[in-house]
Amino acid sequence: MQALEDKGLLKDELFRRLTEFSAYDAPWRNGRTFAYMYDAGSEVEEVAKRAYTQYLSENGLDPTAFPSLLRMENEVVGIAARHLNAPEGAAGNFTSGGTESCMLAVKTARDYARAVKPHIKEPEIILPVTAHAAFHKGAHYFGLKKVLVQVDPVSFRADPKAIEAAITPNTIQIVASAVSYAHGVLDPIAEIGGLAQSRGLLFHVDGCIGAWLLPFFRRLGARIPDFDFTVPGVTSMSMDFHKYAYCPKGASVVLHRSKELRRYQIFTCAEYTGYTLINPTMLSTKPGGAVAAAWAVLNFLGDEGYMRFARRIRDASVAILDGIRAIPGLRLLGETDTNLIAFTADEFSVFHVIDEMKKRGWLLQAQLGYMGSKDNVHLSVGQSNFEQVPEFLIDLRASVDAARAIPRSNVVEELKAEVKKLTPADMTPQTLARLMDLAGLSGGRLPARMADLNQILDALPPRLCEMALTDFFNDMYMPRR
Ligand SMILES: *Cc1c(COP(=O)(O)O)cnc(C)c1O
Numbered sequence: 001m002q003a004l005e006d007k008g009l010l011k012d013e014l015f016r017r018l019t020e021f022s023a024y025d026a027p028w029r030n031g032r033t034f035a036y037m038y039d040a041g042s043e044v045e046e047v048a049k050r051a052y053t054q055y056l057s058e059n060g061l062d063p064t065a066f067p068s069l070l071r072m073e074n075e076v077v078g079i080a081a082r083h084l085n086a087p088e089g090a091a092g093n094f095t096s097g098g099t100e101s102c103m104l105a106v107k108t109a110r111d112y113a114r115a116v117k118p119h120i121k122e123p124e125i126i127l128p129v130t131a132h133a134a135f136h137k138g139a140h141y142f143g144l145k146k147v148l149v150q151v152d153p154v155s156f157r158a159d160p161k162a163i164e165a166a167i168t169p170n171t172i173q174i175v176a177s178a179v180s181y182a183h184g185v186l187d188p189i190a191e192i193g194g195l196a197q198s199r200g201l202l203f204h205v206d207g208c209i210g211a212w213l214l215p216f217f218r219r220l221g222a223r224i225p226d227f228d229f230t231v232p233g234v235t236s237m238s239m240d241f242h243k244y245a246y247c248p249k250g251a252s253v254v255l256h257r258s259k260e261l262r263r264y265q266i267f268t269c270a271e272y273t274g275y276t277l278i279n280p281t282m283l284s285t286k287p288g289g290a291v292a293a294a295w296a297v298l299n300f301l302g303d304e305g306y307m308r309f310a311r312r313i314r315d316a317s318v319a320i321l322d323g324i325r326a327i328p329g330l331r332l333l334g335e336t337d338t339n340l341i342a343f344t345a346d347e348f349s350v351f352h353v354i355d356e357m358k359k360r361g362w363l364l365q366a367q368l369g370y371m372g373s374k375d376n377v378h379l380s381v382g383q384s385n386f387e388q389v390p391e392f393l394i395d396l397r398a399s400v401d402a403a404r405a406i407p408r409s410n411v412v413e414e415l416k417a418e419v420k421k422l423t424p425a426d427m428t429p430q431t432l433a434r435l436m437d438l439a440g441l442s443g444g445r446l447p448a449r450m451a452d453l454n455q456i457l458d459a460l461p462p463r464l465c466e467m468a469l470t471d472f473f474n475d476m477y478m479p480r481r
Contacts (some may be wrong), residue, residue, distance in 0.1 A: 026363045031388040035365035039384035040246035040309070044297055048248045051289070051296030058288030069288050072295040076241070079298055080253040084211060084228040084237055091262040092255035093280045094291050098208035099134040100282050101238035101254035104265050105204045106138030108236065108256065109173035111264035112202065123172045128158035128187065129371045130180040132206055145170070153372045156180065156334035158187035164195055173202040178227040178237075179210030182367055182378065183333060184340025186210065190226055193233025202235045202261075208252065209380075210338055211239040216310035217338065224337065235261060244313070244339075244382070245306070247297045250290035254281075312386040313339045320381060323393035329400055333373060339381040342367060348404045350377050351451035351458075356399035362392065366450065368458045368465070375458045411438060412452050416459040427464055429471075435460075436468055 009017075028037035039045075055069070063070035073094040081090050095101045106125065113123050124145045127135050139146040149162040158176050167174075174196050176187035189205055196203035205227060207214070218224040228237065234257065241251035256262040262280075269277040277284060301309070317339040324330050324343050330350075333342040344350050354364045354377055365378040385392070415438055422431070439456040440447035447453055457465050 027361065028363075028384075030361075031384040031386070032361050032392075033363040034379040034381065034385065035363060037384075038243050038246050038382055040297075040301075041384065044246055044301065047300045048293045048297050052248055052293040053289065055288035055292035058292075060286030060288055060291065061284055066288060069286075069291055072291050076291060076295050076298065077253055077255070080239055080255055083215060084207070084239065084255060086229045086237075086255055087257065089258050090229065090255055091259040092253055093262075093265070094294070095252045095254055095281050096250050096283060096286075096290070097242065097252045098132070098206075098238060098240045099137065101208065101240070101252045102132060102134035102204075102206060103138040103141060104254045104281060105236045105238060106135060106144065106173065107142050108261065108265040109202045109204070110142050110144060112261060113172040115264065117172065120170050120172065122170050124168060124170045126163055126166050126171060126174045128163070128176060129373075130156055130158065130182055130185070130187075131175045131177060132181055132208065134208075135175050135206075144172070147171070148371075150371060154335070155185060156183040156373060157185050158192065160188055160191040160195055163192060167195075167199055167201070171199070171201055173204060175204045175206060177210070178205050178207045178214065179336075179338050179340065181209055181340065182373060182376075183342045184210070184336035184338040185334050186214070186224065186227055186337045188225070189228075189234065190231050193231035195233070196235075197233035203233050204236045204238070205231075205234050207237050207239045209240060209243050209340065211237065212241070212243065212245045212306075213310055213313065213338060216306055217314060219307070220310060220314055222314070222337070229255075229257060241294045241298070244309070245294075245298060246301070246309070246383075247294040248290065250287060251294040309383040312383040313381060316383075316386040316389050317341065317381045319389045320379065320392065323389070323396065327393075327397050327400055329404060333376050341379040341381065342373075342376045343379075344374050344376040345400070345403070348406065349451055349455050350375060350403070351454040352403035352406050353377055353396070353399045354454075355449045355451050356402045357395060360395045360399065362395060366454045368454070370462065375454070406451075409452050409455075412455045415439060415456050419456070419459045419461075419464075422461070422464070427467065432464070432467055432471065436471065 026033050028039055058066050058069055060069045076094055077092045110123060113120055122145055124147050125139050126147050126149060128149050128151050130151050136146060147166050149166045151158050163174060174192060176189055176192050178189060179186045193203055214224050214227060236256045238254050241247040242249045265280060267279045320341060324332060329345050329347055330343050331346060333344050351366055354366055357364050367376050367378045369375040439453050
C-alpha cells in the first residue's frame with residue numbers, strides 16, 4: 001500500500017501545519033515553564049539554529065569522512081574536561097543526552113569489570129534512591145543488579161555509611177549525583193570517592209544537570225564542596241550541555257578519568273559483511289548538527305555569558321525558595337544547593353497546585369513519592385524564569401489557596417484503599433486495566449486535571465505504577481493511519 005499522498009504538500013501549507021501542531025505544547029518562550037525547557041533567549045537560539053543547520057546533514061558516524069565533527073567533539077569534550085578539572089589523559093565523548101552518558105558509564109563499568117574482575121558473575125551497581133532513573137535503565141539494559149540505598153531523610157543527600165554497608169564482593173560501581181534531579185542536592189562526593197577508592201570500585205558522579213552550573217555558583221559565592229575529578233576516587237562523570245549550558249537538545253558528555261577506562265565504552269564490530277562498525281557511543285549515524293550547535297553556543301556565550309546566566313538563575317532560585325517558605329501550607333523537601341526545587345504540602349494534595357498553576361499558564365512537574373521523599377512538585381529554575389518570579393509567587397499563593405479548597409475525591413480515596421489491599425498476585429493485566437479506567441487513564445488519553453491521577457499513581461506500589469504507565473504509553477504511541 002502506498003504510504004504517502006501522491007503529491008507533496010506546498011511549503012506554506014506544510015509549515016502552517018507544523019505551527020498548528022504546537023498549539024497545545026508547553027508555552028516555553030515566556031519564562032513560565034519549570035521543566036523540560038532550557039531557554040537562553042532568541043539570540044542564543046539563532047546561533048544554535050544557524051550552527052545546527054550548517055551541519056544538518058553531516059554524519060558523525062565516520063570521523064575520517066567528517067574531521068570537522070571530530071574536531072568539534074574533541075573541543076567540546078575539552079571544555080567539559082577543563083570545567084570538571086579532569087586530569088591530563090582523561091577522555092570522553094559527546095553523546096545524545098544525559099541518559100546516554102549515564103548508560104555509557106554503566107556499560108563501561110560492566111565491561112571493565114568483565115576484563116579486570118572476571119570472577120564477578122553477577123555484577124552490582126550501588127544507587128542511592130536519588131540517583132537518576134537513567135542508571136536503572138543502564139542496569140536493566142546491561143544486565144547489572146541494582147542495589148538501592150537510602151539517603152539522608154532530611155537533606156536527601158546520599159549517605160556514605162549506607163553505601164558502604166551495601167558494598168558486596170560483587171559491587172563494581174557506585175553512583176552519586178552532583179546534583180540530584182529531584183531535590184537539587186549535592187551528594188558528599190569526597191566521602192564517597194574515598195570509599196570507592198579504598199575498595200577499588202569505579203565511581204560515577206552524575207553531573208548531568210548540576211555540574212555545568214556548580215562551578216559558576218561557586219564563583220558567585222555559594223559553598224560548593226569538591227564534586228568533580230579533583231576528588232581522587234571519581235572515575236567518570238556525565239554532564240549535559242542541553243540543560244544549563246543552553247545548547248540544543250541532543251548534547252551531553254561522558255568523561256572518564258583515563259583513556260584506558262574509556263576503552264571499555266567503545267563498541268567495535270567486524271563480524272558482518274558491511275563497513276566495520278566502530279562506535280564510541282550508542283548511536284552509529286550521529287547528527288552533526290547537535291555537536292556543531294553545542295560548539296557554537298558554548299563559544300558564543302563564553303565564560304561571561306554563563307556567569308550572567310548563573311547569576312540570574314541563582315537570584316531567581318533564591319527568590320522562589322524564600323517565596324515558598326513564606327506560603328503557609330507549603331514545605332520544601334531536601335536542602336537544595338542549586339536551582340532545582342522540590343516542595344510538598346501536608347494538608348492537601350500538592351498535585352492540585354500543579355493543575356491550578358496550569359490554569360494560570362505555568363508548567364510545573366509532579367514527582368511521585370518514593371522511599372521517604374513524599375509526593376512533591378519539582379521546579380527547574382532557568383535564566384528565562386528570572387523576570388517571572390514575582391508573578392509566579394503571586395499565582396503560586398493563589399493556587400495553594402485554590403488547592404486547599406478542593407475536597408478530597410471519593411474516587412481517589414476508594415482507589416487508594418483498594419490499592420493498599422493489592423498483593424503482587426493481584427497484579428494482573430485485568431486489575432490494572434480496571435484501575436487505570438477508574439483513574440481516567442485509559443485508551444492513551446489523559447484526564448484534564450492530573451491531580452487525581454497523580455494521587456493514584458502515587459499510591460500504587462512502584463512496580464504497579466510502572467506497569468500502568470507502560471501500558472499507557474503502549475496505548476498512546478499508536479500509528480495514525
Ligand atoms: C536530566 C538528567 C539525566 C538524564 O538526562 P537526559 O538528557 O534527560 O537523558 C540524568 N541525570 C540527571 C541528574 C539529570 O538531571
